[in-house]
Amino acid sequence: MDLDDEGSNFELKEIQTLSGHTDRVWSLAWNPATGTDDAQPVIASCSGDKTVRIWERSALTRSWDCKAVLEETHTRTVRSCTWSPSGKLLATASFDATTAIWENVGGDFQCVSTLEGHENEVKSVSWNASESLLATCSRDKTVWIWEVMPGNEFECASVLQGHTQDVKMVKWHPTMDILFSCSYDNTIKVWAEDDTGDWHCIQTIVSGHSSTVWAISFNAGGDKMVTCSDDLTLKVWEADIEGMRSGNDQVLWKHLSTLSGYHDRTIFSVHWSREGIIASGAADDAIRFFVESKDSVVDGPSYRLLLKKEKAHDMDVNVVQWSPGENRVMASASDDGTIKIWELATSSN
Amino acid sequence: MTLGLINANPIVHAKKERVARCEDSHCYFVRDIRDPEHPYSLEQLSVLSEESISVDDKLGRILITFTPTIQHCSMATVIGLCLRVKLQECFPPHYKVDIKVSPGSHADEEAVNKQLNDKERIAAALENPNLRQLVDECLYSNEL
Numbered sequence: 001m002d003l004d005d006e007g008s009n010f011e012l013k014e015i016q017t018l019s020g021h022t023d024r025v026w027s028l029a030w031n032p033a034t035g036t037d038d039a040q041p042v043i044a045s046c047s048g049d050k051t052v053r054i055w056e057r058s059a060l061t062r063s064w065d066c067k068a069v070l071e072e073t074h075t076r077t078v079r080s081c082t083w084s085p086s087g088k089l090l091a092t093a094s095f096d097a098t099t100a101i102w103e104n105v106g107g108d109f110q111c112v113s114t115l116e117g118h119e120n121e122v123k124s125v126s127w128n129a130s131e132s133l134l135a136t137c138s139r140d141k142t143v144w145i146w147e148v149m150p151g152n153e154f155e156c157a158s159v160l161q162g163h164t165q166d167v168k169m170v171k172w173h174p175t176m177d178i179l180f181s182c183s184y185d186n187t188i189k190v191w192a193e194d195d196t197g198d199w200h201c202i203q204t205i206v207s208g209h210s211s212t213v214w215a216i217s218f219n220a221g222g223d224k225m226v227t228c229s230d231d232l233t234l235k236v237w238e239a240d241i242e243g244m245r246s247g248n249d250q251v252l253w254k255h256l257s258t259l260s261g262y263h264d265r266t267i268f269s270v271h272w273s274r275e276g277i278i279a280s281g282a283a284d285d286a287i288r289f290f291v292e293s294k295d296s297v298v299d300g301p302s303y304r305l306l307l308k309k310e311k312a313h314d315m316d317v318n319v320v321q322w323s324p325g326e327n328r329v330m331a332s333a334s335d336d337g338t339i340k341i342w343e344l345a346t347s348s349n
Numbered sequence: 350m351t352l353g354l355i356n357a358n359p360i361v362h363a364k365k366e367r368v369a370r371c372e373d374s375h376c377y378f379v380r381d382i383r384d385p386e387h388p389y390s391l392e393q394l395s396v397l398s399e400e401s402i403s404v405d406d407k408l409g410r411i412l413i414t415f416t417p418t419i420q421h422c423s424m425a426t427v428i429g430l431c432l433r434v435k436l437q438e439c440f441p442p443h444y445k446v447d448i449k450v451s452p453g454s455h456a457d458e459e460a461v462n463k464q465l466n467d468k469e470r471i472a473a474a475l476e477n478p479n480l481r482q483l484v485d486e487c488l489y490s491n492e493l
Binding site for chain 2: 123
């Protein structure tokens with residue numbers, strides 16, 4: 001396979017630049033139900049301009065257009081957005097301390113619910129795989145778990161305390177109801193529900209990163225995760241997935257590998273593709289790709305740099321996200337106010 | 350805001366003869382930013398001096414180090430915000446700015462530096478109307 005061949009040359013081709021936001025774009029999310037033969041790919045993006053934009057690629061022209069601007073709801077920066085696994089709902093987290101839930105009603109996006117409770121800026125929101133739970137996190141140092149009830153009602157199930165600083169991101173495990181959070185306090189926490197229905201922290205990774213951990217991403221199998229940090233490294237962790245599946249609470253995530261020396265400014269985003277390519281977006285305007293190196297088998301896998309795309313944007317790259325539908329297609333967003341769609345291709349010689 | 354001043358009696362220095370240093374139309378007037386607590390500029394309070402600003406035009410990077418008037422100065426984060434906003438006005442938007450307190454000048458040096466450079470925290474702080482007002486007063490005050 002070309003990923004294993006270290007002689008393969010890759011290039012990141014720019015497909016299109018999506019402009020429209022009037023301030024930095026903090027995050028974006030591909031609608032998981034789209035990008036198939038029937039449904040054209042759809043992306044939601046959120047910005048410092050307090051709006052969320054919905055973009056769709058035209059079946060006819062193959063060009064991306066802005067289909068909707070969700071405004072007049074959040075009163076401050078919208079920091080993160082994420083679609084429910086079915087693609088029917090969109091959750092948006094804002095510095096205005098609320099999380100809004102949107103539904104596409106005949107082409108029109110309506111805010112069907114507003115989740116309040118955090119004391120200050122909400123930084124991230126995540127749906128679990130079965131769409132029964134939602135998690136949010138905030139500068140107020142807490143992580144909230146919400147139960148999704150019928151009729152777009154959301155009930156707070158738990159307020160998780162433990163982080164000692166601003167919580168930057170929450171992410172559910174891809175298959176199990178285990179929640180992960182990462183923070184300005186340099187740690188990653190793992191949360192699970194016990195038999196009595198109480199959520200508690202089952203692991204805190206403290207001796208990992210030496211500065212703010214900005215993001216977490218899981219591999220396709222769910223047995224590895226990669227985190228990125230202000231300490232300029234990416235760290236890969238692994239856990240015994242079978243142990244986790246059998247409900248063993250004592251299963252711990254262990255450090256597998258550290259990718260250092262590749263970034264010289266804060267890494268804001270990291271995303272692991274289905275195929276195993278790790279993409280990172282950083283404050284040096286570049287996007288980097290890493291794959292497992294087939295060489296070392298001694299102490300476990302190591303990772304090598306596949307490609308560095310310098311000046312991917314004119315300013316900091318805040319988010320990188322692989323397309324759920326098309327192979328090796330990716331989107332990124334930046335402080336420069338744009339979103340870019342890319343294709344990672346092997347360069348023809 | 351706090352009722353009492355944190356540093357009620359700062360040492361004030363005379364304003365230095367300003368040597369014209371505007372290369373390539375960049376303005377170096379960050380030193381005229383008013384201290385959040387006093388009607389003096391950061392330069393007069395020895396918070397900033399010429400040596401504390403370094404610009405790499407090729408890479409588009411700026412490093413500013415400043416010395417808060419006292420070791421436990423809680424105004425350090427406000428000064429940092431003021432510097433950042435002022436620099437945004439003076440330099441093209443793609444310039445990357447790192448702001449630090451001079452080594453040894455603050456009791457919580459590492460913690461302050463971390464907060465001064467967390468982009469997300471800075472963005473949220475500048476959306477806070479009270480903080481924004483204080484920053485604007487420091488930057489646009491006509492008392493100098």
